[in-house]
Every structure is written in structure tokens, then in C-alpha cells.
Amino acid sequence: MEFVSLARAKIQVPRFRRGLVERSELEQQLGHALTNRRLVLLVAPAGYGKTAALSRQLLRLPPGCAFAWLTADEEDDLQRFLAHLVEALEPMDPPWRLAPEALFDLLTQGRLREAAFALASTLEATDTPDRGLIVLDDLHAVADAHVFEFLDHLLNGLPQNWTLAISTRVEPPLALWRWRARREVAEFDETILRFSMTEVQALLRGATGQHDPEQAAQLLDRTQGWAAGLCLSLDASKGAAAPRVHKASLHNRRHLFEYLANEVFQDLPDELQEFLLRCALLPELTVSRCRQISGNPRATELLEDLERRRLFTSVLDSEELTLRLHDLFRDFLEERLRQLHPADVPALLRCAAQGETDPVRRTAMYLRAGAWDEAQQGLIEATPAMLTDDKGAQIMRLVEQFPVDIQAQSPVLAYVRGWCAWPDYQYGAVRSAMAHAAIGFDARERPADAQRARAMQALATLFCGEMEEARRQSQVVRSGAMDLETEALSELLDFWYETRHGPSGGPGEHLARMVDLLARAGSAELWLRCMPRINMVISRPGVSTQIQRLVYGARAAAGEGHWSLQASANLMEAWLFLWQGRLAELRVALQNIEEDSQWLGQPAGLRIRLLTLKIYYQVICDDKDAVRTTRDAIAAHAALLDRGSELALIFLGTIVKTSAAIGDWPTVRMHVPALDHRVGHDNPGMQMVLRCFKAQLALHDGRIGEALTALRELATSSASVDTNSLDATVRTHLALAELADGSPSAAWQALVPLIERVRASGNVGQVLVMGLQTLTELSLAPWGQAAPSEGLAVLRRWVETARSFRAAVQVMPRDEAADDAGLSHRELEVLALLAGGQSNKVIARALDLSPHTVKRHVARILDRLGVDSRMQAAAWYRARHGG
Structure with a gap:
């Protein structure tokens, strides 16, 4: 049998009995x-x-x-x-x-x-x-x-x-x-x-088959044309004298309920009375759910009897008989239930909640029953799917419906609060909530839950800039038993730890293990939780390969929905295209991600990550004005981040790095003191980035000796802790400093490890983001005999690749009429069916897609055609393809 979903029940037009006046x-x-x-x-x-x-x-x-x-x-x-x-x-x-x-x-x-x-x-x-x-x-x-x-x-x-x-x-x-x-x-x-006299007469005639103006006048006088009162009076009068309804008390809730009790409810068979009382707690009445909550195996016959009696019910379309009680009657029944069987109400609400598929209704039912443990358990089970569908605000509103003392004490609710804070990068809130949750779970002897909370606490601590404390917390987690989720989170922490402390290949190894665990766990929400900013380490050995696995796995977990996860996967793949110099694919990916961001309403987390990708692309293209515009947008987003998080520092570092790449030294000079003030000594990665910026400034100012001393020292370890192309920055600028100092041989030796790594990995993007000016300066330097010809050819290829990026920006827009406005083959298939008058659901069935995916395709079609409606899109297609 088909159950009526909550959405279907709420959006169906009720069907009332035929023969209404x-x-x-x-x-x-x-x-x-x-x-x-x-x-x-x-x-x-x-x-x-x-x-x-x-x-x-x-x-x-x-x-x-x-x-x-x-x-x-x-x-x-x-x-x-x-x-x-x-x-x-x-x-x-x-x-x-x-x-x-x-x-x-x-x-x-x-x-x-x-x-x-x-x-x-x-x-x-x-x-x-x-x-x-x-x-x-x-x-x-x-x-x-x-x-x-x-x-x-x-x-x-x-x-x-x-x-x-x-x-x-x-x-x-x-x-x-x-x-x-x-x-x-x-x-x-x-x-x-209200009913008029003429309508009351018609109603009476339809009910009794008689024309009785006097009785109609009495009915109108007693009910004042109130439809419910008229129907009740006529139903009750079929077997007895018409009931007395005092018009003065017609809308008084107490008197109205007394009337329903005396004139309607007491005349029902005892079995139906008991059945109705217990089932009134259900928003919709289906055979299966009524049988479950009432315990009566004759639920089918009783619902059919109720429909025949036409007692304040409407019928919903479903393969299974489904009724909805009128609010008035349901309120009466629930009050009656609480009067007659008060001790049964909590158990009945629990039973109703157990059969409810909607997490909001289910939690509300448990809360009404005072079933705090069940409500919390249901909420934490629903949280992954709701977070993946961007419903964190709904989760928090459910948390706020618990009694204040339970909110303060519950480890489950603390965990849920921290979980919801994670997508918004509120790492201080995550750390505090997860610490509370871990202590509470320990006290309740729930070790697996405590382990998950501590793993999240450790990650949040790391992103608050306290690396060694995060490492200590993670080691405590690893010393105990771990489920798949906890182990994946622990691998993520080790990935970030070794990103900043080495060895060079450590992050790739931990990322491989994390992807394995994510694939086994099969949770779309866990993929989404673990993906952000992995691209920062894309230059390290083996990481590109694992990022590709991460993209494939996330897309498989997202399926035909979970747009945020799909967008994150698309963004991660675009970093691969940039790093590998795959210009054509990168341009398409950037357009798609821009559309993803627009489709999702420009969410802050996705937007700032997209801006970071764009600014590096703009640096490669040598589009200085675009870099400045994007840089300002990144700064505006970063200003809204949790001040307890180190993310603001990371994005400030991006601003400084890209400003230096386009030669905007006043901006570099302005921001370096702020970084110097905020970077702590327990953050060695950011300390190296800061020292690199200072060395670049010294080189630009002509303080060659100062720059050389700093860059030579940085080059001894920059490869082992390479993030955001730090090693490429150190080595290219060390080469420039050595050249300025008159040592082309030392300059070339500084570049050799970088050239070899790019040749081996194909990740040319790490040098392209140095900027066209830096690469050109290196390729035209007076190398003499210090650089082999094949090495100089590599430098020239880097410059040619960067120039191809810049040239692509200057290409005229394509003739959209000739190439179908850039629509993909799949989008053209959707458009063809749309032009044929097919609905989203029919298109989805025809192309074996989900309706959600078709909806997304339609949005892209409208955007790329520059039209507003499906009708206009269909006209565009017919004008070019006939039909």
C-alpha cells in the first residue's frame, strides 16, 4: 500500500462528499x-x-x-x-x-x-x-x-x-x-x-426530502447559519428530535465540545469511539497507521464506516484510504482523550511518532509526549540528511523546542548544535559544543558517540589554530575504538597536521585512507563535511590522484540530489583543471560552478571557495583589475568569519599572495603587519607563509641580502610543508634573488626541484599562479651557461601556457545561434522534450533522471538562453530545430 507523504497530505485539495448544497x-x-x-x-x-x-x-x-x-x-x-x-x-x-x-x-x-x-x-x-x-x-x-x-x-x-x-x-x-x-x-x-434561509431550506430538503419552512427557520435561528451546526443538527435529527443549540454559546469552545460529545460522539458505536479517540493524534488517518496506534485489526472497516458517516472528514487521494479530520473535530477528540485516558496519551504519541516519516513531525510528537530521549535520538538520526539538504536552521529550531534544562545538559543536543555550526565554519562554537557532548556521552556510557564528538572537537581545535592541542586530542581518540566516521575524521585531522609538519607525502597517504573510509561509510553528509579546502595541498605528492577519487566518490554519494555536495565536487575538480593547466575544461567548470553558486543562492561557504579559485585563475590570466575586484570580495567574506577560526588568516594570506603576483606591493605592505600580529607561533605553516611575504617585500625593495637569507632558509623545508604553492613561491623568488645577487647557477639550482616536480606530476598550475610577470622575468633572465637549454624551454613553456590563459579571456563571445548557446547535449535533450510540452516528471522518466536534476537543467537552459520561462525556451528551440 502507498502511504500519503507529509508533503502530499498537506498539498492535496480535500475532497468532500457529493451533494453539497x-x-x-x-x-x-x-x-x-x-x-x-x-x-x-x-x-x-x-x-x-x-x-x-x-x-x-x-x-x-x-x-x-x-x-x-x-x-x-x-x-x-x-x-x-x-x-x-x-x-x-x-x-x-x-x-x-x-x-x-x-x-x-x-x-x-x-x-x-x-x-x-x-x-x-x-x-x-x-x-x-x-x-x-x-x-x-x-x-x-x-x-x-x-x-x-x-x-x-x-x-x-x-x-x-x-x-x-x-x-x-x-x-x-x-x-x-x-x-x-x-x-x-x-x-x-x-x-x-453563513447559510441563508434559502440555503438552509435546500440543505434540509436534501437531508430529509421534505420542504419544511418552519423547521428551516428554527434551524437557522439556532445555528445562525453556521455550516457545522447545521450539519450536526441534521445528522442528529435523523433518529431523534433536533438538538437544541444555543446560539449565544455557538462558538464557545467548551459549549461546542459539549455539543459534539452529546449529539455526535455518544451516538457512535463504542468501538468507533475508542478508535477515533486514539487515532485523533494522527495528522492523517491511514489503515496501517490507525491499526498501529489503535491496536484494532478492523481499522479498514472502521475508517470506511467513518467515511460513510461523513463526520467532519475529507478524503485524500491515495491507493490506501486516507482521511483527514476537521480541526474542530480532531481538537474535540484529543481533549476528550486527555479527559478519559490521560495516562495513555504519552504512549499513544510515542506510537504515532514511531510511524511518522517526517522528522519535524516525529520530533514534535515525541516532545508533546515528553519523550525527551526518543526526540533526541530521532533528531540526531535525521541530522545528516537534513544538513546535506541545507536544513540546518530547521534542526536548530527543533533543538530550541526542548526544555531549557535538557538543552543545557544533553550531550545529544550539544553534538547537534556543533554539527550544525560546522558548515558555517563556526569552529569556536563547534569545539565548545563537542567538548560538552563528549563529556556527556562518557557519563552516559556511550563511548562511540563520545569518540565522534572528540574527533570533531579535535578538528575544530585545529581550525582554531591550536595545532598541538588538536593533535593531543586526536591521539586520545585514536587510542580507543573508532567507527568508520570517527576514523575518517581522524584521518582528516592527520592529513591537516602533516600538511603543516610534513613529511611531504604524508597528506596524500592520509587522504587516500580517508577516501577509502568515506566510500565505505556511504554518507553524503560526511563527504560534504570532509571536503572543503583539501585543494590547498594539491601540490603535494599523491594528493591530485586522491582529489580525483574524492570528486568521483562525492558525486556518487550525491546521486541526483544534494546540490551542495555536487557543487563542492565540481569546485574540487576545477582545482584539478587549474593545477594541470587544462584551460578549456577549467573555463567550462568555472561557468558551471558560477551557475551552481547562483542556483544555490550564493551560499557564503561555497562563494568564498569559488572566489579563491577565480582569483588564482585571474592571476594566471594577468587580469589585474579582476584580481583586485575578487580580492575585495574575498576580504568582505572573510570579515564575516568566526574570529576564533584561522580561516580568516588563510584568506588574508590569499589576498597578500595574489596581490604580490600582480605586483600590487602597496596592498602587500598594508596587510603583512596584520598577518604578523595575528599569526601565532604554534602555526608553523602560516609562519612560513608570512616569512615568504616579508622576503618578497625585501626583494622588491632591493634588500637582496635580507631576501636571500630568508628564502634560502625557507627552501630547506618548503617542499615538505607545501600548501597553496608555497614551495613554488619560495623557489621562484629565491631564483630571482640569486639572479639579482649575480649568481645564476645558484638561481638555477633553486628552480631545479620545482621543475622536476612539475614535470613528474603535470601540475603546472603551482607555477602559473606566480603570475605572468614573475614567469616572464625568469624566462628572460641572463642565465648564461647556468641553465641547460631544455630547462630554459620549460620556463618558456610556462610563459606560453600563462599567455594562453590571458588570450582566452580576450576571445570574443561565441556565436550562440551557431552552437546552441553553449547548451550541453543533455540540456538539448531536456529542451527538446520541454518544447514538446512535456513536464519535468515526464522528462525525468524519459531521460532516466531525477525531477530535481531536470529542474536544474531547466534553470541552466533559461540562464544560457537569456529567457524567463519554459514557453520562451520552447519557442527558441522550435525556431532553430523545428517542431
């Missing part, structure tokens, strides 16, 4: 509003038929209208709300230009206006020939104020051919005055939604 006047007004106003509000207490009126009206929309339906619930914060709204829009195949997942990052950063604008822009480009409609049902259930702030922004940017319809029990906290002043809102309150 025609309410032509209401339906005419509502239909006109839905196709002519920006905002339609249905605001009335429970039971006034808001949902039924909207669902009926959707069946009457003109053929060219498209709609999305979302039923809100109490677990909806803004991220969850938006996730399901995106899912509801999917049948329209909206042409996303920004990954829907990237909208969540914007929300996390508080950029609600930008997220709303991105959604509004997508709606505007969506092919809706007549009109588009978004229906938000039960919006009163939402407590997150950010949802309403987002909706205000969305309304501001909502395209003219779109309408937002809201059903709620209370007026939503939106800027309604704005839309009222512009006469762009249509409002339906209880005075409009």
Missing part, C-alpha cells in the same frame, strides 16, 4: 475574487465551510488557471511552510532560477525579502495562460511570525496574474491596510459565509 451567490462572489484580486481572505470561526468553499471553487476555475494548495499546521515554521509551498507548486513546473533549497539559506540569513522576491519572480515566469492561484488553508495554525512577514513580502511582489487566497479563523497579521486601500483584497467573513 449549491451556494450560487457565494460561489459567484468567491469565483470572481479568485480570478481578479491579489488577495482573497476567508476569515471565520471553525465550521463555517471555508475549506469546502475554496475546494469547490477550484473545480470551477477557468481551464487556463493553475493552482497550488497548502494546508498549514501547528508544526509549520517558515522553512517548513515554504518547503511544502514549493512542493505544492511543482505540478506547474515552475522555472526555478534559484534552487528551492537555496531559499532556505536566505531565510536562515534573515533575507526574507530576497527569498520572497525569488519566489515571486519564479511565479511570474511560470506558464499559467490565464491565472495562478495559491491557496493557504488553516493559516491560523501557524505561530511563526516570520511566515506572515514572508507573505507580506510575497504579496508585494506577487505578479498581476496571481492570487493568494487565505482561509483562517482569525485575521492574519499582514499589512492588510495596504491592499484594502488599493482595493486588491476580497474578504469573506462569517456574515458572508
